[in-house]
Amino acid sequence: DTGVSQDPRHKITKRGQNVTFRCDPISEHNRLYWYRQTLGQGPEFLTYFQNEAQLEKSRLLSDRFSAERPKGSFSTLEIQRTEQGDSAMYLCASIKSPRSEQYFGPGTRLTVT
Amino acid sequence: AQSVTQLDSHVSVSEGTPVLLRCNYSSSYSPSLFWYVQHPNKGLQLLLKYTSAATLVKGINGFEAEFKKSETSFHLTKPSAHMSDAAEYFCVVSDPGANFGNEKLTFGTGTRLTIIP
Numbered sequence: 001d002t003g004v005s006q007d008p009r010h011k012i013t014k015r016g017q018n019v020t021f022r023c024d025p026i027s028e029h030n031r032l033y034w035y036r037q038t039l040g041q042g043p044e045f046l047t048y049f050q051n052e053a054q055l056e057k058s059r060l061l062s063d064r065f066s067a068e069r070p071k072g073s074f075s076t077l078e079i080q081r082t083e084q085g086d087s088a089m090y091l092c093a094s095i096k097s098p099r100s101e102q103y104f105g106p107g108t109r110l111t112v113t
Numbered sequence: 114a115q116s117v118t119q120l121d122s123h124v125s126v127s128e129g130t131p132v133l134l135r136c137n138y139s140s141s142y143s144p145s146l147f148w149y150v151q152h153p154n155k156g157l158q159l160l161l162k163y164t165s166a167a168t169l170v171k172g173i174n175g176f177e178a179e180f181k182k183s184e185t186s187f188h189l190t191k192p193s194a195h196m197s198d199a200a201e202y203f204c205v206v207s208d209p210g211a212n213f214g215n216e217k218l219t220f221g222t223g224t225r226l227t228i229i230p
Contacts, residue, residue, distance in 0.1 A: 002156065033217065042203050042220025043157070056215050091157070095216060098209065101147065102218060104157040 002026075004105035006092050012111045013082055020078045021108045025094030032075050033102060034067060036060065037089040049075060050097070082112045115140045115208045119221035127229045132191040134224045136204030139185065140211060146187045147205040147218070148178055157203070163187065174198070199228045 003026045013019050025032050031050050035043035046065070047057045051072035061067075064082075069075040079086055089109050093102035120135040138146060148160040161172025168180040174197075178189045187204060204221040 002158075031216065035218075040222075042205075042223050043218070045217040045219070048215065048217060056213075056217075093218075097216060098214075101159050101162055102216075103159075104149075106156040 002103040002105065004092060004094055004103050006090075006105040006108050008108055009106060010109050010111075012113065015084060015112055016081055018078065018080045019082060019110065020076055021090055021092075021110075023075045023077070023092030023105055025074070025092070026096075026103060027073075029094035029096045029103070030072070031095045031097045032069055033093045033095070034075070034077055035091040035093065037091060037107070038087075043089075043091050046077075079110075082110075084112045086110060087112045115144060115206045115211060115219045117204050117206050117219055117221040119204050119224050121224050122222065123225045123227070125227040125229055126194045128196055129193050132189070132194045132198065132226065134189040134202050134204075134226065136187045136189065136221060137185050138187060138204070138206045140206055140208045142208050142210035144206050144208040145216075146178075146180060147207070148172065148176070148187075148189050149203045149205055149220075151201045151203065151223075153200070160189070160202075194226075194228050196228050196230065199226055201225050 005024045007022045033048040034046040037043040049069040064080045067077045089107045091107045092105045095102045116139045118137045146163040149157045163180045171177045201223045209216045
């Protein structure tokens with residue numbers, strides 16, 4: 001257990017539905033990262049926050065995706081109008097910047113049917 | 114831009130024999146390099162990290178890696194494999210100097226390590 005938690009661990013949804021995932025980072029960590037991992041691949045960067053500010057979004061993050069980190073604590077990642085291509089493991093990581101290692105949560109596995 | 118190439122998608126070794134997982138990186142500035150391990154249905158766990166200190170880095174569970182700037186390599190080794198080492202291993206680079214302070218991790222495609230009893 002790294003101290004980073006994610007909820008839910010598994011989500012099955014029908015195409016077109018909206019889903020929201022939550023990440024609770026290690027409390028003293030100022031940065032929070034979201035990654036997506038598809039089958040047989042390494043995780044890919046989606047977006048990150050420094051405290052409550054979202055500083056960068058990957059081109060992988062389409063307009064259907066939105067992320068928030070209110071008050072610089074937990075973060076949510078919402079996917080609107082899900083598509084089958086959204087099926088993946090969504091990973092959250094937190095870090096006490098700078099130059100420290102990122103601690104990963106267990107991930108949320110999304111299956112879109 | 115930062116990138117990582119893991120040269121073997123699958124490595125099989127016998128229990129008790131040495132392990133070598135190969136990784137080459139590309140980065141513009143002064144990268145940090147990591148190896149993470151992912152066991153089935155488990156989260157990513159940090160094995161070791163290099164952040165511009167000693168070039169030979171020791172990690173958990175007997176693993177170590179050597180940073181070779183001239184060869185742009187960061188290979189992972191272990192003298193004697195154990196059954197519990199069977200997992201997916203990812204070589205990872207982070208270069209905030211090249212990414213406006215963003216410490217995002219760029220992962221390789223992974224190497225699946227199989228241990229033969």
